[in-house]
Amino acid sequence: MSPENMQLQFEIDQLNAAYAAALDEKRFDAWPEFFLDDAHYMVQARENFDRGLPLALMALESKGMMKDRVYGITQTIYHGPYYTRHVISPAMVLSSEGDTVNAQANYAVFRTRPGGVSEVYNVGRYVDTLKRTGGGLKFSRRLCVYDSEMVLNSLIYPV
Amino acid sequence: MNAPQALSRWSQPGSSRVPFWAYTDAQLYQQELQKIFYGAHWSYVGLEVEIPNTGDFKLSFIGERQVIMVRDRIAPKDRATDHGIRVVENRCAHRGVRFCQQPHGNARSFVCPYHQWTYKLNGDLAGLPFKDGVKDGECTNGGMPEGFNLQDNGLTKLRVAVLHGLVFATFSDDAEPLEDYLGPNVMPWINRIFKGRQLTLLGYNRQRIPGNWKLMMENIKDPYHPGLLHTWFVTFGLWRADQKSRMVMDEKGRHAVMISRRNEGGQAAVTEGVTSFKANMTLNDSRLLDVVPEPWWKVPDPSNPGADIMPTVTMITLFPSLIIQQQVNSLSTRHIVPRGEGEFDFVWTHFGFADDTPEMTQRRLRQSNLFGPAGFVSADDGEVIEFSQDGFRQWGEDGSTLCELGGTGTEMTEHMVTETLIRSMYAYWKKVMAV
Numbered sequence: 001m002s003p004e005n006m007q008l009q010f011e012i013d014q015l016n017a018a019y020a021a022a023l024d025e026k027r028f029d030a031w032p033e034f035f036l037d038d039a040h041y042m043v044q045a046r047e048n049f050d051r052g053l054p055l056a057l058m059a060l061e062s063k064g065m066m067k068d069r070v071y072g073i074t075q076t077i078y079h080g081p082y083y084t085r086h087v088i089s090p091a092m093v094l095s096s097e098g099d100t101v102n103a104q105a106n107y108a109v110f111r112t113r114p115g116g117v118s119e120v121y122n123v124g125r126y127v128d129t130l131k132r133t134g135g136g137l138k139f140s141r142r143l144c145v146y147d148s149e150m151v152l153n154s155l156i157y158p159v
Numbered sequence: 160m161n162a163p164q165a166l167s168r169w170s171q172p173g174s175s176r177v178p179f180w181a182y183t184d185a186q187l188y189q190q191e192l193q194k195i196f197y198g199a200h201w202s203y204v205g206l207e208v209e210i211p212n213t214g215d216f217k218l219s220f221i222g223e224r225q226v227i228m229v230r231d232r233i234a235p236k237d238r239a240t241d242h243g244i245r246v247v248e249n250r251c252a253h254r255g256v257r258f259c260q261q262p263h264g265n266a267r268s269f270v271c272p273y274h275q276w277t278y279k280l281n282g283d284l285a286g287l288p289f290k291d292g293v294k295d296g297e298c299t300n301g302g303m304p305e306g307f308n309l310q311d312n313g314l315t316k317l318r319v320a321v322l323h324g325l326v327f328a329t330f331s332d333d334a335e336p337l338e339d340y341l342g343p344n345v346m347p348w349i350n351r352i353f354k355g356r357q358l359t360l361l362g363y364n365r366q367r368i369p370g371n372w373k374l375m376m377e378n379i380k381d382p383y384h385p386g387l388l389h390t391w392f393v394t395f396g397l398w399r400a401d402q403k404s405r406m407v408m409d410e411k412g413r414h415a416v417m418i419s420r421r422n423e424g425g426q427a428a429v430t431e432g433v434t435s436f437k438a439n440m441t442l443n444d445s446r447l448l449d450v451v452p453e454p455w456w457k458v459p460d461p462s463n464p465g466a467d468i469m470p471t472v473t474m475i476t477l478f479p480s481l482i483i484q485q486q487v488n489s490l491s492t493r494h495i496v497p498r499g500e501g502e503f504d505f506v507w508t509h510f511g512f513a514d515d516t517p518e519m520t521q522r523r524l525r526q527s528n529l530f531g532p533a534g535f536v537s538a539d540d541g542e543v544i545e546f547s548q549d550g551f552r553q554w555g556e557d558g559s560t561l562c563e564l565g566g567t568g569t570e571m572t573e574h575m576v577t578e579t580l581i582r583s584m585y586a587y588w589k590k591v592m593a594v
Binding site for chain 1: 262360361362363364365366367368369388390391435437440442443444446447504509520524525527528531532533535538539541542543545546
């Protein structure tokens with residue numbers, strides 16, 4: 001691997017680590033800031049992805065919609081409280097051309113409720129397109145394709 | 160536990176107090192499977208559009224029994240009278256194996272992997288290895304006994320009814336024809352969405368909810384909660400108590416339609432003291448609620464001859480296991496699959512119409528952010544259902560819920576400030592379950 005590619009993978013891994021920390025520490029206002037203004041964020045069941053069916057569990061088409069989701073999480077969607085813990089694999093860089101990078105990483109999100117055991121909540125892979133900006137790498141698209149055939153009741157926070 | 164019950168375990172009059180044991184008793188749940196899901200009721204299995212080609216199949220459930228919905232070969236002469244949709248049980252007649260493990264696919268026949276018993280798409284047993292024994296010189300070893308008949312050993316075949324692309328099935332010979340089962344009050348609201356339209360499949364969402372299956376039917380027969388639990392509904396006027404609305408049901412009270420028309424939302428008498436109402440809430444990206452009225456929303460009003468009615472939302476509950484949602488431009492079927500008395504799977508199938516523009520498809524997908532297991536609105540429902548079941552479980556036999564908004568009767572209403580549809584469902588349930 002060339003030093004440039006090693007550097008790029010390191011940067012993406014650091015970005016994923018920071019992304020996970022924001023969500024796991026419930027700093028939800030920080031979450032849309034990982035994205036460009038017109039970025040897409042989708043959480044989609046693998047069966048839909050594999051069959052080319054367009055429905056997603058969450059389909060947000062701008063940073064504005066992501067902020068609306070954050071308002072939903074923090075102010076409007078009634079839900080039992082829980083923590084998440086993200087474990088994200090090293091990124092696999094698929095391509096890098098100009099300021100655009102395509103990459104993938106596996107993720108597992110565990111859920112822990114007050115008084116409860118930790119459960120495997122959502123498992124899948126991130127399919128990402130990133131752009132290099134003055135402020136570092138930002139997602140222009142993050143698609144979370146999850147294997148988990150059943151959502152454990154509800155999914156409130158982004159993964 | 161099999162000793163005869165006292166004459167009536169349901170000690171309260173009427174159906175406005177639902178005992179906790181209706182949700183928590185494991186033995187009663189087994190009886191529900193027999194009397195309701197495997198009894199004289201029609202259950203939703205899927206959409207015709209999910210199996211467009213001959214041999215296409217998908218797995219589904221009726222109660223806890225897994226079934227296969229499949230499109231059979233049809234002779235040209237029968238095409239006018241036979242829709243070709245079959246529903247068979249996914250259980251080999253030989254040793255009981257749930258032989259089909261692919262959730263969907265295309266098949267020429269079904270073969271059980273254990274001993275290669277082979278079935279036609281309609282469930283008939285086509286053949287099995289060593290039926291006539293295995294020759295060993297002059298003698299023949301083994302084989303099925305004399306009198307063994309292929310015809311008598313097929314898969315369980317269910318009765319099937321297809322209504323405007325919705326596929327229903329029943330294990331019972333006694334269930335009345337589907338349209339009679341649904342009844343003349345409910346049928347116009349199914350016709351409004353489906354009649355004469357080709358559907359397109361947008362995809363699935365699946366969630367596992369730790370609560371009794373009836374709680375989900377109740378949730379969609381409960382017009383009281385949406386304007387209180389769901390901030391988006393009350394704030395943006397998608398569903399709230401000051402809207403023109405109507406509660407419709409079939410004559411037995413088991414099916415229902417909640418019909419309403421959105422208003423502008425905002426502050427009003429119905430938002431006073433409602434903590435979920437957010438007076439200053441606006442969206443950063445208003446495309447999440449980019450509602451465009453569709454021509455089919457407006458229909459002749461079934462209860463007012465000569466007048467039209469144009470609801471923006473119709474929530475249809477078809478007992479025992481189907482909810483059909485039209486909430487502005489978002490359309491879905493929601494299928495309840497019970498798993499014991501304290502848990503069910505909830506399968507959402509979102510659809511559109513074949514003549515939708517790409518913009519309308521995009522709009523339907525965007526509005527699906529409101530619904531489903533992560534929905535701005537519906538995620539709340541799964542959560543409160545779980546906590547309802549927790550509450551029932553911690554008390555015990557003599558506890559009951561209180562459903563007396565709008566009184567204790569079971570009549571239809573021209574408003575939504577009522578729990579009449581829940582009372583009606585339990586009046587029917589009590590009879591069927593003989594409790």
